[in-house]
Amino acid sequence: TDFWREDLPRSKTKSDKDLVQIISMMKGVTHALLSLSGHDPTHWDAVGEVGRQIDDFPLPRLTGSRSTSDHSRQRDDSTMMILREVLPLAALISDRFKRTKRIADASAGFPPVFSAPVQTMRQALARAAGPAARFMETLLLVDQQFQKRRFQLNAIQFSDIEHGALALLDQEEIRADYLEKYQEIYIDEYQDTSSIQDALVRRISDSNLLMVGDIKQSIYRFRYANPSLFAGYEANSCLVFAGQTPPPLGPQESGYLALLNRCFRTRPTIIDFINDFFQSFLTRESGEIDYDESQKLMADQDKWQAYDSQDQGQWPTGVFLDLATSLKGSPDTEGEEGEEKDPDQAPLDSLLPADLTLTATGQEALMAARIIRDLVERGVGYDQIAILLPTNNHCRVYEESLALCGIPVTSRSGRFFPDSLVFRQVEALLSVLDNPRQDIPLLSFMMGPFASDPWTGEELLTLANLEDGSLEASPGKSAKRRLTFHDKFFSLARTTDQALSPKARDLAARIDRWRFLAQELDSSDLLDLVFSECNYHD
Template identity: 25%
Template sequence: MSAPELAWTLEQARAISAPEHALLEANAGTGKTTTVIGKVLWRLGLPVGRDEDGQEIPKHPDPCEIDEIAAITFTEKAAYDLKRKLRQRIEALEDDDRRDSLRWRIDRASIGTIHSFCADLLREHALRLGLDPSFRVMDEIEAQLELDELVSQLIIERLDMDDQGTARLVKDRHFRGYTHTSGATDFVRAALRDLRWHRRRYESWSRDGALDPEALARASGGWNELDDEAFDQTDAACRLARMALDRWERRLADENALDFDSLILLTRDRLLGPQRAGPALASLRQRYRLIVIDEFQDTDFAQRDIAFAIAGLDATAAPRDGPEPPQLFLVGDPKQSIYRFRGADVSVWNDARAKICDAEEPLRLTRNFRSTRPVVDFVNRVSRPAMNDPKLEAQPEAARVEYADLVPQREGDPGAVEWLKVSSSSPTRKKKDGEPMAVKAPERREAEARRIAARLREMVDPAGDGSRAGVEIFGDDGGPRPCRYSDVAVLSYSRKVLGPYEEALWAYGVPYYLTGEAGMNDRLEIMDVVNALRALDNLNDDLKVFAFLRSPFVGLRDEVLTRIKLEGPRGWRPFWKLARDYLQRDDWFEAPEHPEIVAIERDALDRGLRALRELAPLRSRWPLDRLLEELLERTGYRAHLELMEQPASKLANVQRFAHILAGYREHTLSSFLELWNRWEAQDLGIPQAPLYSKKDDVVTLSTIHAAKGLEWPVVFLIDTQESNEAHRLWNTFWSDRELGPIICPSSGNQGPRADEMLARAAAEQAAEKARLLYVATTRARDRLVIAGQTEGSLNWHARWLAAGLDDDVHVSAAVPPVEPAAPRCVPELTWIEAVREAGSLPPLAAPLRQRRLRTMRSATELMTRARSRREWRERYVLGLVPYRYFTQRARKGGLPAWLRGSIVHDVLQFIQELEELDELLDVTIGALESPELEERLRRGSELRADIEREIEGVVNSDEWRWYTQGRHYRELPFVHLIDVEKWHVGAFDLFRPDPECNWIIDFKTHDIGADEADATASSYSLQALLYLRAARALAGDTRLEFHFTRPGVTRAVG
């Protein structure tokens, strides 16, 4: 049995072989995931190797099976990575007898997120926990939108009932919030979620179903009349939240559905319930021997309660008689707890530490294998004072995190930490005395972005020609190699500030990949597209039509739009009709910029109005993605995007929007736009389309939150002089674990209680900023580059980072001497004159021939086109099914001709002997999935007997015996390539190859007499010609015979 070559540190070996419940505090870059995998392998009884002293770690004395282990991760990606790495380690055990078995059984291991773990638990133990196991888990966006609608409806109802508290809340705070403020619906949603997750706290703060001001006053250090006003608003929001939560839970119960929150909360409540928890807990304890929870610092008390209940650590859970509870292995780093906005509570870590470790220290991993010594030393110099900042003293004791120094294990270049210094003074704005004013955030970001883009290009490709003679970093083998773009990440605290940095990277020719859910709905091209669809949805909406005509879809000048309105008839008339009338005028407002503009505008307006008029009637008949594609094609909108900066990104976003539309084909345009409005209102973060993947040689542009758990050789940390966010707590709802909930008033309206709560919340927020800084700086392996101010008025991050400056940090104030990329060549109107003077157009200037997108044509299509151009266009261009298809009358109370013909053809395709006829008819009729037809065509019915006689007449004929004698093919498909853009397709009902002459047999099920066969065959001459040409091109000399099944006669062609 071969053991892994990995030598564990003594800290890792101790964690792996710990037999009891354990809390592992793993510093950044210390091999946490590797240790977790070692722990799992050890519990499986597999060899895990030796420690750094050469001592072999003994196998577990009582190994378990892989399906007796549960590993709960923070994200689905983390679960996938853990399972993948575990599989790799198992497959490396070449001599192990259990290798093959474990490799195939690894998918049975319970490795996933807390939501998937709870969903599986509730389904598996549904009857024990009193649940219907067929429950549905709602989509997260779906649930948010429905809950928002429920809250809004409730507030409207309470206003109709003259609820004074609701009326005051809406009057003071408005119904909905704006960009930077919250409204009544926002407060109620926030209160609802807080109430839902912390019911026990609210029970202690409430009396008779409402907040108790006396209880809240006792918990706080003071209270005055300003706190009374804040309390009234908070109580109104909480009362509405209780009612909304009651309705929401009733709706979930009625629909047998669970949202993401109720997956966790219901699991916790049922496992801690005294009546039904016992059997379920006994079963869980019998199944699991080890439960691993990764990123435990970013969990909440509900998740902790679930783990403790299963592990027998919760005194309120069912008694511990029965199976031995599983071992808990909780892994994380409290210094990396950065998801407070998602409900994560770092005090859960401290609570678990007190419960599991008692007075002892937790297990720790301190040795950093990721970053070089200069980077680690800088991280320690910055993070130690940041996490111990005196200004954080106001935070609750339960939320405090102690800093533990990282111990470096890799050496590196002394200049591995750089600082790109940005001036604190404005380069353009002066005070009255001539002194420069303090730099504004937009100015600072633009200057910072230029330095970052230039330095990044200098590090990778200073010449800009792909020669890549930049700096060296350490490769995976430990040796030096040139830095690539994919080795670099640019990290920001917020996605909202990334605009100037994207523009600078683009200007310097640096390719980048934007991670995470960067909002697509605020992109200008998407605003254009959505507005155009809104104009199609309602042509009488003048504002939307005006915006459509002004947008690049048409591109009219403001002067022309003004004249369309002012020179139209008095009184209201739809703006699109005014524009249509203006288009017919001979006189047009001239354009002094260039004489060609008028002609261009007229043509664009004509195309735009025709697109609106022709597509508007189809808005409820065509699939939404096809509607958009036709609009884009007719107006040439994509060509406009090609002339803008970063056209590939804009085109990709439009294409992604089309993909979103394709997922809502069952919706009308109106219903989709209503959904889109709600998505925008909820800011659900519809991601824009990425141009690259992380596997391409591009720079990663990311937020720090999205970068957690990742690493890069080079990390740029940008926008370090972020704004002070304490004011963002004003006019928001939150609750303090000790002082209760509050809608925090703005400055000047805060009483003693609000002041106390604001100080505590601001301190907790700043403490998380310190942890966020630790996460950001520990993403770097070889080099860390920081951009920002080192002087002036510095905020949290900038002040902490500046404290880490010393002689080992290289500070540069100059923009690196790297030339920006050459600007794109943009067409100008003067080119038109040059082309006209040249006479005939050169090849590159001549318009491209528009190729047909549909190259394949069938005989049926060609015959339809020959018979009726209108019907052909409806069916094959517009994709509409003619009404005659639905209204075709059945023959004398029988079946429609097309349906009877389809049944006959399907049976003839497969039948070998007449004895098979009944069974083949049963299968063919059953495939129609129509109970009514099955009843009408049941065995013994007259309709079925009629079809049977028709098929028997064919199969009993001399012709059929000749058709099927020897080698033949039924329903033989073919594709005949006439040229690149012309393909004929079809299927021969029966093809009989013969050395002398091949035969095509085409069955016609028309209800005709024998004397009508010649005329009917003649009507199919186009089909016969197409089939014969294809067969002769593919197989040589061929003839065709029409076999009319009703009169039982044949007619040969060719």
């Protein structure tokens, strides 16, 4: 502009001269830096040499509202441009000029990293290497001692299993055996896979792995999930579509990518809203991914057009909002004096016991029963109605409530057994027959009715207090390892010099016999046999 070419060079004021000095100096710096572009380790020190030319940065003061002349406004605009676009470059390559508060504020986040020579940085790294190595050494020693202590207590962490498995699979013979064992490997929710889990999968797979995931649904980073792994596989895969013959993989492609983004259960208007909402803010900077075409949901337009073209008079459409109030057990059941009760609710209430107090979930179940009854009266079949619930406990409450209302129910919640002494005793029996080396089930079994001579608390305390050296170590177990309760029990059964040895031997023989029969009998026949031998029916 004329201001830069003519007005500034002719000006005699100090502010204009300072501005000319900065512009001239940074023009030379820029030309010098352009000649140093490219990957060359010698360029680092050369950039530092260029930066040492900047020994002063005389930035003019802003006149602001104190002057209304065009010249002053143009000088202020030039000064602001230098603050925003030129000063950060100068701050990165030089530490020689004085950083006033105004310059320090404008150059925040741009430290003079290029001002230190390579040799100086190498010396600093060498000085830091010793303390860093000692810290890592201490950390590894602490981890080794912690692991040793855990193993002495016969304790193990899940991470121990992971790292142990990885160490085994690093042995080529073991890895080859597992590579032959699996023809195909399918893994869901891969966005929540940790780095070590990914390494384990890679050890046992070879072009036979199918992973399914959605990086937008990754919620387990606190458990070391690494969603960038799945994102990396996605970025380095060849995109294929249904009905397409997969093309050969390129040199940088590790597999094939199929997008499962078609949503069959949601109307297009909702899909459009979801896409618009997430596209407005979900970017790689804010959420590690760009909400682009590969992430957007797609509605099944054909399905909904066909659905809307049919006569939907007999089918309920839309969204219903029902509040679980004025139901049995609710504080609002009685209503105000003289208020009429809901006539539609009375038939359902009459089916429930008079002394029954419903929980909040039970009240919701009654609300669902009323809606189901209305749907059935409109011609909807029971087999066309589904209720989605968060937990099995909710399912059981709904099953009981709907059954009381005469509504047939099919659920995947499984059979529900009440918490009682009988069920706990049978559960302990089955746990011991499945694996007797479990302390708590074994304790319950020893004190329960399935032991021919139940153990007393004093006998259990005597067994627990036996010194490890007075017992015979289990086959394959190290004598130095601290024995657990089940180890002590089975070791006691093998000894002959302890007062409780015969009792332990008899009970261990009974367990072995029932476990042998469990291989031949089904569960019901085995329990009938156990109950009969123990007179449990009585």
